[in-house]
Amino acid sequence: MVSTWLWIQFTLFMLIMVGVSIYAARKTKTMEDFAISGASLGPYVLGLSLAATLFSAATFMGYPGYSYAWGFSNLWLYLAIFISAPLGFITIAKTVHKQNDFQNSLSLPDWLGDYYNSDFLRVGSGLIMLFNLFYIAAQFSAGAQIFQNMLGVNYLTGLIAIAVIVVGYVYVGGSYADVYTDAVQAVMMAVTGLIVFVSGIIFFGDGSITSTLKNVSDNLAQQDGKLLEVFNPDSNYYAFSAVIGLLIIQFSFSAQPQLFNKVLSLKRRRDLRKMIIVYIVAAAMCLFVLFGGLYARVAVPGLEAADLALLEYVAWGFPAFLAAFVAVVILAAALSTTDGLFVVMSTVFANDIFKKVLVKRNIIKVKEENVDKIALKISRIAVLGVGVVAALLVLNPPSFLADLMWVGISGVSAGTLGPIMYAVFGKKKASPRAAEGSMIIGMTAYLIIVFTGIESSPLAAGGWATLIGIISMFVLANIFKRPVEA
């Protein structure tokens, strides 16, 4: 029954995505259109897009799974995401947008390269973005597993289906397709968060929030006392220090290129406030889904795969059409994160490397009037290439991709947040050598922390490396003096 509903709703969802993409394709004529929607979008659609891009399939599968396994201590994750990510946007968005009046940059590596006048930084941070292949692969794999578990399609077919869908709409519609489809997906995700939260109040508290929380707490305490602890020793939040690391890495999401380019896409700077408020409201609603993991622990204890907690919970208590809707939303969450990553990765090849370095430095000779056309073509070919490589990475469903996904997120933050923060807070512009040094030190610090296993929480590991990147930027900026510009 669920699968019939799922087919119907999935088909409907796909029709909406196709419609939106066709509309977006008509608007995509230049490289600027492809990368940042011609810097012409409004705050509501971009605020929703921020939320849809930040929240991925991990939010709807992995995070309720954490609640299921670790109990109430997972509310640290809710708080960290809710507090830190908007703080990051509030800190950097205005400066970044203002500076782009002069720079007209099309991506995060492009912005850094232009601001510090360093092609090393542009290409280096562009190459760091390639770590996001793992992030895309993780989303592909999650989507394929939904197809497999809920629709009975085999994993490989599911994988091909999800890859073709995303590649298709980003190929034709670029950033416009990314943002418009995101807006639809964000609304679906926020509604689902709310539905899941309210469902527990109906199932476990007869309409009373306080009875629900009491009953859920009592049940979890009976199962395992650690599920009520503030710092559950089995969890990613085993101590206050781990929570601090988590807060830092969530803050640094503002330096993720797929979110950064949403700030560049905004037409009027005075709309930044509206954009951030829309994001905050959507985020609070999406994150309610974390309570689903707690409810699942009461309703269906003893699951082997905690990641499936939310799906098992909705299958346990929801009417078939609503259970199917939740599965479609998880697919939507995977798509809405992946499409943003596709846009930034193809911009790296087409704009940051081809247009801004190879053509500008005359390494490749192209007639000026043809540069933009060729760049747009390269970005589309890059979309295809990235799609194929990411799909190949997860031909077999891997068990460690959630951790690998953090390599992309953390590596990018560790390498780029220092130079961004200095652009915002530094008294004067730092030397390009300082920014390049911070990028190298931050990235290296992350690899050392991960491979030596000093920090057991993969999220906190990224936080510490990012902190090292930021500190080294402020130290190096005082050591290397900026060359006097002619």
Added chain:
Amino acid sequence: MWINSMLTIWLSGMIFSVSLFTFLLWKFYGIEEE
């Protein structure tokens, strides 16, 4: 008791952050002339 330690932290954190966002957004992101 319906509330436990973690829920107390969560609720306080939510109230704190909403207040902080309100303050920062109105102080630094007020309507500016273009």
